[in-house]
Amino acid sequence: MLELERLSKTYADGTRALADVTLSVRVAEIVAIIGGSGCGKTTLLRLIAGLDRASGGAIRLDGETSAGPHPAIGIVFQEPRLLPWLTVADNVAFGLADLPAPERRARVGHALEKVGLAEQAVRWPRDLSGGQQQRVAVARAFVTNPKVLLLDEPFSALDAFTRASLHEHLLALWEETRPTVLLVTHDVHEAVTLADRAVVMQPKPGRIFDELPLSLARPRDRTGLPFESSTRRVLVALDQSLKTKQDTPRRERDQQAAALWW
Amino acid sequence: MTTQAWFSLGAAAPAAPSRAGRRSRVDPRVLLGVFLPILVAAVWEVAVSTRLAEGRLVPPPSRIFVTLQALASTGELWTHVWATLWRVLAGFGLGAAAGITFGALSGSSETLRRLIDPTLQALRAIPSIAWVPLFILWLGIFEASKVALIAVGVFFPVYLGVAGAILSVDRKLVEVGRVFRLSRARLTRRILLPAVLPSALIALRSGLGLGFMFVVAAEFMGASEGLGYLLVDGQQMGKPDQILAAIIAFALLGKAADSILVLTTRPLVRWQDTARERL
Numbered sequence: 001m002l003e004l005e006r007l008s009k010t011y012a013d014g015t016r017a018l019a020d021v022t023l024s025v026r027v028a029e030i031v032a033i034i035g036g037s038g039c040g041k042t043t044l045l046r047l048i049a050g051l052d053r054a055s056g057g058a059i060r061l062d063g064e065t066s067a068g069p070h071p072a073i074g075i076v077f078q079e080p081r082l083l084p085w086l087t088v089a090d091n092v093a094f095g096l097a098d099l100p101a102p103e104r105r106a107r108v109g110h111a112l113e114k115v116g117l118a119e120q121a122v123r124w125p126r127d128l129s130g131g132q133q134q135r136v137a138v139a140r141a142f143v144t145n146p147k148v149l150l151l152d153e154p155f156s157a158l159d160a161f162t163r164a165s166l167h168e169h170l171l172a173l174w175e176e177t178r179p180t181v182l183l184v185t186h187d188v189h190e191a192v193t194l195a196d197r198a199v200v201m202q203p204k205p206g207r208i209f210d211e212l213p214l215s216l217a218r219p220r221d222r223t224g225l226p227f228e229s230s231t232r233r234v235l236v237a238l239d240q241s242l243k244t245k246q247d248t249p250r251r252e253r254d255q256q257a258a259a260l261w262w
Numbered sequence: 263m264t265t266q267a268w269f270s271l272g273a274a275a276p277a278a279p280s281r282a283g284r285r286s287r288v289d290p291r292v293l294l295g296v297f298l299p300i301l302v303a304a305v306w307e308v309a310v311s312t313r314l315a316e317g318r319l320v321p322p323p324s325r326i327f328v329t330l331q332a333l334a335s336t337g338e339l340w341t342h343v344w345a346t347l348w349r350v351l352a353g354f355g356l357g358a359a360a361g362i363t364f365g366a367l368s369g370s371s372e373t374l375r376r377l378i379d380p381t382l383q384a385l386r387a388i389p390s391i392a393w394v395p396l397f398i399l400w401l402g403i404f405e406a407s408k409v410a411l412i413a414v415g416v417f418f419p420v421y422l423g424v425a426g427a428i429l430s431v432d433r434k435l436v437e438v439g440r441v442f443r444l445s446r447a448r449l450t451r452r453i454l455l456p457a458v459l460p461s462a463l464i465a466l467r468s469g470l471g472l473g474f475m476f477v478v479a480a481e482f483m484g485a486s487e488g489l490g491y492l493l494v495d496g497q498q499m500g501k502p503d504q505i506l507a508a509i510i511a512f513a514l515l516g517k518a519a520d521s522i523l524v525l526t527t528r529p530l531v532r533w534q535d536t537a538r539e540r541l
Contacts, residue, residue, distance in 0.1 A: 051437055069443045081438050085456040085533040094452075095442040124533050144442075 001027055002048070002148050002180050007057035008205075009043050016205030017043040020057070023199060023208065027147075028178040032191035032198045032214075034234065036242050040206020041184040042078075045150045048182065049075045061148065074146035074179075076154040080133035082125040088112070088136050089121040095144045111139040114176075115169045131162035135169055142173045151183040155190065167193050171218070188238060192231045193220060200234070202241040209241040321503040329503040330510065343511060345488040346477055349405065350519070353412025354473040358466055360413070361420025365465075368421070369428025370454075379425070386418045390476060394483055408480035415476035416469040423465020427458040460531045463523075470523055474516045489515070
């Protein structure tokens with residue numbers, strides 16, 4: 001279980017990127033963090049990944065405070081960030097240097113299989129398309145069996161078709177070890193496709209505006225009515241978060257959502 | 263959804279085309295490159311043999327070739343080539359080693375950079391030839407002062423190249439290393455070193471080029487052998503064919519050394535996604 005307690009980040013120039021973010025994510029839960037630009041979504045992930053230091057608050061993984069990069073926390077960045085001098089397989093194996101070679105090979109082979117790139121194992125990253133590169137990055141993050149996986153808009157640079165196939169690869173990998181997933185996105189559709197809960201954030205300073213459960217059965221039918229109504233609810237919350245500085249009462253928002261729905 | 267529509271415009275970046283097929287064939291257009299020199303040589307040859315030109319100060323290619331052949335057959339040429347090559351290699355080795363060391367120090371620690379970089383930049387502003395009198399006083403007229411001059415010439419481009427390469431390593435790749443909690447030593451070996459390699463090799467190449475430049479200067483300041491000596495000797499004895507023969511030997515030697523450097527290091531940077539395959 002991942003707990004964030006009053007997490008805040010103020011940069012040296014005084015910008016408050018995050019203010020008092022408190023959130024707890026259950027084991028195996030997929031949470032989508034959604035919000036306009038500058039709402040601190042990426043900052044939040046960087047703090048959890050240990051790449052930046054929080055100005056205040058705490059990050060706890062299974063009750064233990066985490067500071068700095070944690071072996072059980074993996075991340076997929078917005079760009080693939082593959083090491084160009086390593087082959088696809090060696091990139092996936094990057095975090096497994098301490099494992100004996102046979103086990104490393106087996107795990108890398110399995111992960112590549114899962115993202116459908118087993119045949120590209122010995123190629124260079126430069127020979128892969130953007131979508132394939134991002135699949136390698138996803139495999140690299142999953143192969144270490146992290147308890148928590150952070151995804152920082154990992155599919156935002158891909159076209160809709162590639163993105164949809166990556167969603168499937170991601171869920172297939174997630175099914176195996178069921179890590180906790182924090183997915184930062186600005187794509188409502190993606191949030192509703194993948195997440196159990198949407199956390200809507202608001203900028204200046206970055207904070208949580210609302211949380212919406214997305215308790216749809218998996219696999220999700222993206223053309224069904226429940227999917228549509230969930231999408232609508234998130235969109236309404238997102239619009240509200242961009243309009244208001246202070247909290248709008250929840251009842252009012254629900255009414256607006258209902259109005260859109262009917 | 264607007265975001266989706268917006269992203270699909272720039273997305274689906276096409277995969278870099280594989281150059282595997284193209285690499286094996288030699289482009290016939292390389293022949294264009296030798297067309298001009300051959301044309302000039304042929305025109306001059308004809309002009310001299312038909313007595314349109316005198317050819318005393320600018321000997322025709324055939325005479326240069328004969329001179330080169332004579333120098334080679336007496337073994338004299340190889341003595342000079344070897345002397346020059348030895349000086350370049352020794353100077354290049356010392357200069358490159360120092361350049362890599364200081365470049366690495368300066369690139370990896372800000373404190374060290376603030377400590378050594380200003381001094382080195384100031385020294386770099388001195389024309390290297392200006393060291394010659396001092397080196398001769400300190401190290402004598404023989405090999406040591408020559409090698410020192412070449413080493414100084416090689417040092418600066420290598421230092422700048424290596425330090426700059428380290429400073430420009432992509433922060434995003436370093437973060438990948440941090441996420442996997444690499445120690446400083448491992449981060450250096452697994453990310454910094456490979457990332458720096460391509461620009462460091464280019465720095466070494468320009469260092470080697472400068473090494474050949476400075477060996478001439480070094481051999482001008484008093485040598486009894488070496489291709490630079492052949493140049494001076496040709497001037498003093500009024501033998502332009504010998505000067506041109508030495509110049510041609512320099513060109514071949516420099517090109518050969520550069521090609522060897524490129525070919526031996528190419529496997530290290532095979533992964534590079536660049537357009538300059540055959541630079």
